[in-house]
Amino acid sequence: MDDKRGRFEAEVLPHLDAAYRFARWLSHSPGDADDVVQEAMLRAFRGFDALRGSDVKAWLLAIVRNCHATAVKQQQRRAFVPLPEEHDPRDGYAMIATTPDPESASIRGDDARSLERLMSALPEEQREVLVLREIEDLDYRAIATVTNVPIGTVMSRLARARAALKTRWLREVEGELRGVR
Amino acid sequence: MGCAEALRVQAYFDAEVDAVSAADIERHVEHCAECRALLQDLEQTRTAIRRDLTPGRAPPELHARIRHALDQEPAVNTPRPDRWGRTSWRTRPFWLGALGGIGSAALAASLAFLVLSPSMPNPLLDDLLAAHVRSLMPSHLVDVVSTDQHTVKPWFAGHTDVSPVVADFAQQGYRLIGGRADYLDHQRSAVVVYQHGAHVINVFSWSAGRGSLPGNATRSGYHLAFWKAGDLEYCAVSDTGWDELLGLVRLLKDLSSRDGRE
Numbered sequence: 001m002d003d004k005r006g007r008f009e010a011e012v013l014p015h016l017d018a019a020y021r022f023a024r025w026l027s028h029s030p031g032d033a034d035d036v037v038q039e040a041m042l043r044a045f046r047g048f049d050a051l052r053g054s055d056v057k058a059w060l061l062a063i064v065r066n067c068h069a070t071a072v073k074q075q076q077r078r079a080f081v082p083l084p085e086e087h088d089p090r091d092g093y094a095m096i097a098t099t100p101d102p103e104s105a106s107i108r109g110d111d112a113r114s115l116e117r118l119m120s121a122l123p124e125e126q127r128e129v130l131v132l133r134e135i136e137d138l139d140y141r142a143i144a145t146v147t148n149v150p151i152g153t154v155m156s157r158l159a160r161a162r163a164a165l166k167t168r169w170l171r172e173v174e175g176e177l178r179g180v181r
Numbered sequence: 182m183g184c185a186e187a188l189r190v191q192a193y194f195d196a197e198v199d200a201v202s203a204a205d206i207e208r209h210v211e212h213c214a215e216c217r218a219l220l221q222d223l224e225q226t227r228t229a230i231r232r233d234l235t236p237g238r239a240p241p242e243l244h245a246r247i248r249h250a251l252d253q254e255p256a257v258n259t260p261r262p263d264r265w266g267r268t269s270w271r272t273r274p275f276w277l278g279a280l281g282g283i284g285s286a287a288l289a290a291s292l293a294f295l296v297l298s299p300s301m302p303n304p305l306l307d308d309l310l311a312a313h314v315r316s317l318m319p320s321h322l323v324d325v326v327s328t329d330q331h332t333v334k335p336w337f338a339g340h341t342d343v344s345p346v347v348a349d350f351a352q353q354g355y356r357l358i359g360g361r362a363d364y365l366d367h368q369r370s371a372v373v374v375y376q377h378g379a380h381v382i383n384v385f386s387w388s389a390g391r392g393s394l395p396g397n398a399t400r401s402g403y404h405l406a407f408w409k410a411g412d413l414e415y416c417a418v419s420d421t422g423w424d425e426l427l428g429l430v431r432l433l434k435d436l437s438s439r440d441g442r443e
Contacts, residue, residue, distance in 0.1 A: 005251065016247070020239035034243050041247045045254055046369060047339070070324055112233035119230075133195065134230045140197050155188050162191075166222045169229065 008048050015057045016041070018136055019064045025131045026068045026124070036071055040064040058142035061132070065146060118168045126161035129154055184215045194223045305365075310400050312363050313383045313418040316372070323359030323374050333360040333373065341371040343413055345386035346436045350375070355382070355429045375429060382419040382429055389414045406430050410437035 019040060023033035040063045051059060119127060125147075132138045132146060143158075144151045184190075186209050192198050193206040210216045325336040330347040337344055340362040349357035354377055361372040363385065370387040394407045394414055404426050406417045415433065419426050 008251070013247075016244065017238045020243065021237050024237060034240075034246070037239065037243060038247050038250055042250055042254065043340070045251055073326065111229070115229055115233050119234075130230075134227055135234060140192075140195065155192065158195075159188060159191055162223060162226050166226050169226070 004048065008045055011056050012041075012044055012048065012060060015060050018057060019060055021135065022061050022128075022131060023064050023068060025119075025127060025135075026065065027071070032071060036064060036067045039071075040067040043067065055142055055145065057136070058138060058145045061136070061138075062146045062148070065128070065148075114172055115169065118165055118172065121168070122161055122164060126157050126164065129157045130161040130165065133158055184213055184219070186213065186216055187219055190216045190219055191223065194220060305395060306398055306400055306405060308365050309385055309405055309416050309418055310403055312365065312372075312385065313403060316361065316363075316374070316383055317381060324361045326359040328357050328359075330357065333357065336360055337362075337371045341369040343369075343371050343386055343388055345371050345373060345384070345413060345415065346410070346433055346440060347373050348432075348436055350429065350432050353428070353432060354378070354425075355432065377419070377421055377425055377429065380419050380421040380425070382417055382421065382426065384429070384433065385416045385418070386413050388412060408434060410434060 016037070019037050020033065023036045023040070024030065027033045027036060040060065043066075044060055044063050047063075119130065122130065128147060129143055132143045138146065140151050140154050143154045147154065149157075186206070189198070189202070189206055190210065193203055198206065210220060324340065325333055327333050327336075328349055328351070330349055334344065334347045337347075337360060347357070347360070351357070355375045356377075358374045358376050358381075361374060363370050363372050365385065365387055368387055370385050373384045373386070375382040375384065389409055389412050394409060395405075397404070397406045399405070403418055403420050404423055406426050408415050408430060410433075415430075417426055417430055417433075
């Protein structure tokens with residue numbers, strides 16, 4: 001294995017799961033996410049020589065985001081816009097925890113599914129900052145790099161995303177609980 | 182969220198503030214009920230997301246696909262001494278990298294095209310012509326759609342190895358449509374796409390090599406015009422007439438010499 005490939009495997013491939021998760025949150029179908037991630041990895045490899053000591057994870061996720069945008073544009077140009085696969089049974093399973101305890105797993109599963117649905121319903125610009133902050137644990141600067149907007153915009157989008165999610169979540173979950181009591 | 186401090190409180194929650202600001206915000210939160218509630222909300226949302234949405238992992242098949250795709254990639258970006266030579270273009274189809282996992286139909290189509298065309302002596306002509314024909318397949322023409330040179334040119338910086346001249350010549354009948362990254366003999370080339378009437382003109386560019394550039398040629402009804410400007414080599418490919426094609430070439434050459442650097 002040559003040096004570039006070796007360095008790429010050591011520095012970039014460890015972020016493959018993050019790239020995949022992010023792509024899954026961006027695209028509506030698992031197959032699309034696979035294609036986006038593969039294309040992103042190839043572009044990352046080709047551009048790897050130009051990368052110097054910056055945040056590898058943010059750099060890779062920015063490429064994933066670009067590839068997703070390109071794929072969406074190509075689909076639109078083909079006049080083939082798939083409907084969001086909200087009821088696709090495959091959709092979302094990769095995001096859900098598997099816990100050893102079946103009972104709590106089932107309760108968690110319900111929560112996770114509705115939370116995931118609520119997050120999927122957020123506008124993309126809000127969803128992506130929320131995912132990058134809470135799931136990928138990026139700081140504001142890195143999120144600004146990935147999404148290509150100023151930090152102030154990251155902050156306001158994040159605030160809007162959290163407020164919207166909180167409101168909808170309260171309405172769904174805690175509203176149900178209160179109804180039961 | 183009415184309190185003017187809400188964004189600072191959020192930044193505090195996200196550990197984005199220094200110690201002095203943190204103390205300041207804590208004092209504020211003590212006497213602002215709204216921001217206290219906000220902090221609670223932020224905490225609850227984070228807990229729910231991190232508890233319920235445990236990180237997914239890339240499936241093993243995807244790992245395998247990516248490793249396989251990487252195996253097809255050249256490890257070094259520097260030009261080879263044998264550029265455009267026999268071995269490099271025969272051993273690895275150049276479009277594999279460019280296509281990635283997407284567009285296997287286009288791949289099949291360009292393969293069919295290559296198989297059906299008569300053998301050509303110069304592999305560079307093959308490559309350019311196949312890339313041009315492939316670009317005409319649905320959804321493969323441009324990666325960045327823009328009629329603005331200030332959008333297209335910076336895009337190349339992140340996606341290709343070269344930075345060609347880009348301009349919109351709509352006044353002269355050559356409308357800038359966008360740009361694309363393409364693979365030519367182990368090198369990423371920048372492609373600027375113009376539209377002239379109903380015809381697409383692809384302007385390929387790559388770092389000049391040691392070999393000599395082919396003369397202008399016509400293959401399968403497509404004209405290919407070559408020229409060199411500074412340290413870049415260019416080829417414009419289209420099914421327009423020669424006059425129209427060379428008109429654009431003249432404009433681009435003028436632009437290069439005006440820029441002075443290329």
